[in-house]
C-alpha cells in the first residue's frame with residue numbers, strides 16, 4: 872500500500888531543484904524516453920507530487936537508470952526541468968537510504 876509522507880512532500884515543495892507543478896501528465900516525456908520504462912518520468916513525478924515516498928524509494932534502481940539525456944525535457948510542452956528533478960530524487964535517495 873502506498874502511503875503519503877508529509878515530510879517528504881514538504882521537502883519536495885521547499886526544494887529549488889524539484890519542480891514538476893507545471894506537469895500536465897500528458898505522457899509525451901515517457902513516449903520519447905529511449906529506456907521505455909513505464910515509470911520514467913511521468914509516473915515517477917506523479918508519485919512525488921502525491922508525496923508517495925515509498926513508491927519513490929522502492930524504484931531506486933529505475934531512478935538510477937535514467938540517462939539524463941533530456942530527450943523528454945526537449946519534448947515537454949510544460950518546460951519541466953526533468954533531468955534536474957531526477958538529480959534531486961537521486962540526491963534525496965542518497966540522503967535517505969545511504970545517509971550520504
Ligand code: SF4
Nearest residue numbers: 894895897898900947
Ligand atoms: S511531457 Fe512534461 S507535461 Fe507531459 S507528462 Fe512529461 S513532464 Fe509532464
Ligand code: SF4
Nearest residue numbers: 904937938940941943
Ligand atoms: S532524461 Fe531520463 S527520463 Fe528523460 S528521456 Fe532521458 S533517460 Fe528518459
